Amino acid sequence: ASTLGAAAQQSGRYFGTAIASGKLGDSAYTTIANREFDMVTAENEMKIDATEPNRGQFNFTNGDRVFNWARQNGKRVRGHTLAWHSQQPGWMQSLSGSTLRQAMIDHINGVMAHYRGNIYAWDVVNEAFADGGGGGRRSSNLQSTGNDWIEVAFRTARTADPAAKLCYNDYNIDNWTAAKTQGVYNMVRDFKQRGVPIDCVGLQAHFNSGSPYNSNFRTTISSFAALGVDVQITELDIQGASAQTYAAVTNDCLAVPRCNGITVWGVRDQDSWRSGDTPLLFSGNNKKPAYDSVLAAL
């Protein structure tokens, strides 16, 4: 195969990218994105601040731009993200307690209803665990509504769109020995044991000098998969874009049957949220060495 998406399909997987609605008028961008990728995540347009700028008033203008571009070009869509401490609209930031809990439920229902039946997988909850050695939850307004907020979000999501796979998504849960990884692992195990609906774990996989790729990444993927969930690499970027590290990440996913897709967090280096890191697979119109190593590994 000569593109990332077609190569991933050879083993029943997908290869996706984050898409920014503001770049859909850039034909150099859309040419690469349309040619190479078969899964799309909206980089910002389906987040809480974008989709519910005022309480109870939903806005899908930019989310639909990304969604429609993907569907018109035959691609599936990952939904990102329904419940998160970050990129909350001001009204939500100022809520707490049972009012915030209800607002979270209403938000999940409102967004999932709009895209019902049309999303491959939703990142239902994003980044709910704390960094550092404790392995516990991140403190946030959502966490302050009660420790059960994550399972409430997942139960709400299952009812709102039974066709969507429901994922928990986080960063720095790539290194198997990290306390944060173990904290998420224990939550997913508990959810599976108690029948809380969860179908997948998203490993963001933002690798840089502070949180480098570790060869135990494959153990992380296989350990989550063994709990009975799919694993997806959801926001891959690697500072410096080492071809060797990109190949290792790809091989780690391919080694685990339930690792069923990889998404890079942007198309070209100039599109990256960490543009100074040159962490992606394209530079301008050009395929970087990392591109070739990923294609060869798929």
Ligand code: XIL
């Ligand atoms: C980032 C976007 O790429 C930026 O454009 C935005 O300013 C901030 O959010 N983890 C996530 C993504 O789950 O939603 C974040 O995306 C990157 C980190």
